[in-house]
Amino acid sequence: MDNLSKKYLRPRKIPSTACSGCGLGMNHKAVVQAIYDLGLEVEDIVWGTSIGCAGRQTFGTWKGDGFAGTHGRVYAIARGLRLVLPPEKKIILTVGDGDAFGIGLLHLIHSARSNADFTVIVNDNLGYMSTGGQYGWTTPRGSKTDSSPYGMYEQNLMSDGMDVLGVLRNAGATFLARHVSMDGQRAVESIRKGIQNRGFSLIHMVYPCPTNFGSRELGTRDTVKIYNWIKKKAAPLGEEKENTLWATGIYYDASNSRREFSESIHRNIEKIRRTGTI
Amino acid sequence: MKRYLETGNFAITEGAILAGCRFFAGYPITPATELAEAMSSRLPQEGGIFIQGEDECAALHLCVGAALGGYKAMTATSGPGYILYADPYGWAIGSEIPVVILNSGRVGPVSGITGAPGQGEFYLTRYPTQGGNFETIVLAPNSAQEAMAMTVEAFYLSERFRTPVTVLADQLITDGFEDISVPESDGEMEEMGFRTWPRKINRGPEFYPAMDEIDVPPVVLGHNTGALCSDWTPTEEGYDIEQVQAHHKHAYRLIYKVRNHRSLFNHLYEKNFMDDDPDLVVVSYGTPSRVVNTAVKKARQSGLKVGAVRLINLWPFPDEHFRRKTKYLSVELNWDGQLVREVQRAAPKDSEVHFIGSCGDLPTVTDLIEAFERLLQGQSLARRGWELEEW
Incomplete structure (x- = not known):
């Protein structure tokens, strides 16, 4: 990551203060790699983050302009910002699963509905890990966490045939993908396509948390064990096995098929200004 | 000067436009709905942006997002919506983002009575968010004409102090029809005592001067200044930090930038x-x-x-x-x-x-x-x- 780091990230914040063995850095690197592959520069991107592990560990890492929203609201801030930034400025949001699929789901759905041009990377450590490890809305059924000591028994957005990406697809998202952090170049490709979509893109990226999820569910902080546990439960789309929890790859790609939020608003304003009507 | 027989909502809309507001995000609620409606009609004519949020919490977040991009922004609501501002209001106080909020008071608690005036948010406007360690600026007009003036003033103060300002009205002020004069030139604005302040852009890495200074330009993103702002206790460059000393500086600034410059607005009373x-x-x-x-x-x-x-x-x-x-x-x-x-x-x-x-x-x-x-x-x-x- 050295060269990428030097070009795009702030030495004050990288390496981050994430726990030893945390998989977030792999996701973060995939995003920065995708940016590099697209030939984008520091000034081309405004970077937003949420709270929790994913938000806090990526806040202020980007050399350019950055902001962190309150819990679950970064999508609404980003929509406001999207309306007033020039269209060529890209907005990338690195957030967590609790932020995106719990407290922020309403705002996320409205971002998809309006097809607002930003790319959301949902870094999913399978629950609320920065608060010590409570279950979230993508925690696999049966997983033990501090708030599901008997195993997680609630229905959630990734259980019983549900898929949070399906919710977002029906809400109007124009690019959706899912990966685990070990997907390497495949994940980079999806993020690249997400950034290229002039509209709402979301990449759901599961990553291992040895400190809280691993220690509670697997009974060990052994990094290799949680990495393998996730890896075994992931398979490329179309190659799913019986125990596959995360089918990886591009879930839905309707890139540039629908008018983007800000473009649509500005086009209408301009017309009203000129003609008094739309 | 143009005269109208119109509502407070109309007056506030015109005041906001005079103050340079070009972004309004709202959510329908009696008795502030007509203000959003007026904005939806007027702002596009001025090249401004009107947007409806998915709730009030989103509406004020949309405003702070637009303010972060350099726009003067405003939202409006009544008590039941004002409480949903707690998140973004605190964010704007902490990140020092200028934004204007109108609260048209109705009868509470909760939904209470929608179409009657109330003054239940006197303390809520003082503590619109959690955590303490800040001062808020709140202006309360008593007529449609004054609501226009105080809207203009709220934008002025929010820019100079780098903080959200609430205009606290009530249902009779926003819904009532009154004789309203709208200035049509800078000269007329000055004559009516309307003060304006342009949006400035913080171009340096320094985010918090850690002192009580006003007229510090707010963070504006998109100019590649490397500006940072967040919901956490900030360092002087806007990085997040968990340190009591850094927090003390931050809190000192949020309290004393307002307290020590009250002379800018403490003439706003009538005896x-x-x-x-x-x-x-x-x-x-x-x-x-x-x-x-x-x-x-x-x-x-x-x-x-x-x-x-x-x-x-x-x-x-x-x-x-x-x-x-x-x-x-x-x-x-x-x-x-x-x-x-x-x-x-x-x-x-x-x-x-x-x-x-x-x-x-x-x-x-x-x-x-x-x-x-x-x-x-x-x-x-x-x-x-x-x-x-x-x-």
């Missing part, structure tokens, strides 16, 4: 018949003050030594009006007594401080004069059931 040290001072803000002013004038005609202080700048609370030991009477549109508590605190020890409350309906001039008489004769108001026992 009537206060020159001869009246035996009873009637305190109010917003719509009830109009009844109070009439009642005090009539009381004077019949020889009662009564004066009136009307607050426009509500927060930080102007203690200086309550230095004299005398009888005070707070007239409010709530039954629980809010402003009265602050008057009690500010007045000299052992001052008599009384309260008349009502909600959804204004007190009458006759009722007020009778109350003045009773208080001046040393009688209590409790017999009438106006007051809570402890007042």
Whole structure:
């Protein structure tokens, strides 16, 4: 990551203060790699983050302009910002699963509905890990966490045939993908396509948390064990096995098929200004 | 100058546009809906952006997002929506983002009565978010015309102080039709005392000067200045930090940038018949003050030594009006007594401080004069059931 780091990230914040063995850095690197592959520069991107592990560990890492929203609201801030930034400025949001699929789901759905041009990377450590490890809305059924000591028994957005990406697809998202952090170049490709979509893109990226999820569910902080546990439960789309929890790859790609939020608003304003009507 | 017979909502819309507001995000709620409607019609004509949020929390976040991009932004709501601002309001205070918020008070708690005026958010506007360690600026007009002026003033103060400013009105002000003059030139604006301040852009890495300075340009993203802002305690460059000393600097700034520059807006009040040290001072803000002013004038005609202080700048609370030991009477549109508590605190020890409350309906001039008489004769108001026992 050295060269990428030097070009795009702030030495004050990288390496981050994430726990030893945390998989977030792999996701973060995939995003920065995708940016590099697209030939984008520091000034081309405004970077937003949420709270929790994913938000806090990526806040202020980007050399350019950055902001962190309150819990679950970064999508609404980003929509406001999207309306007033020039269209060529890209907005990338690195957030967590609790932020995106719990407290922020309403705002996320409205971002998809309006097809607002930003790319959301949902870094999913399978629950609320920065608060010590409570279950979230993508925690696999049966997983033990501090708030599901008997195993997680609630229905959630990734259980019983549900898929949070399906919710977002029906809400109007124009690019959706899912990966685990070990997907390497495949994940980079999806993020690249997400950034290229002039509209709402979301990449759901599961990553291992040895400190809280691993220690509670697997009974060990052994990094290799949680990495393998996730890896075994992931398979490329179309190659799913019986125990596959995360089918990886591009879930839905309707890139540039629908008018983007800000473009649509500005086009209408301009017309009203000129003609008094739309 | 163009004259209209129009609502407070119309006046506020025109005031915002005069102040340079080009972004409004709202969510329908009585009695602030018409303001959003007026904005949806007027802003596109001025090249501005109107957007409806998915809720009030989103609406103010959309505004702070637009403000972060360099726009002057505004939202409007009533009590039940104002509480949903807690998140973004705190974010804007902490990140020092200028934004203007209008609250048209109705009858609470919760949904209460939608189409009647109330003053239940006196303290809520002081503490619109959690955590403390900040001062808020709140302006309370008592007419449609003044609502326009205070909207312009709110934008001015929000830019200079780098903080959200609330204009606290009520249903009668926003919905009521009144004679309104809208200035049509900079000269006319100046003539009417309207002050404006352009959006400036923080181009350096320094985010928090850690002092009480005002006129510090806010963070504006998109200019590749490397600017950072967040919901966490910031370092001087905007990085997040978990350190008590850094937090102390941050809190000091959020409190004292406002406290130490109150002279910029503490002239915002009205006093009537206060020159001869009246035996009873009637305190109010917003719509009830109009009844109070009439009642005090009539009381004077019949020889009662009564004066009136009307607050426009509500927060930080102007203690200086309550230095004299005398009888005070707070007239409010709530039954629980809010402003009265602050008057009690500010007045000299052992001052008599009384309260008349009502909600959804204004007190009458006759009722007020009778109350003045009773208080001046040393009688209590409790017999009438106006007051809570402890007042």
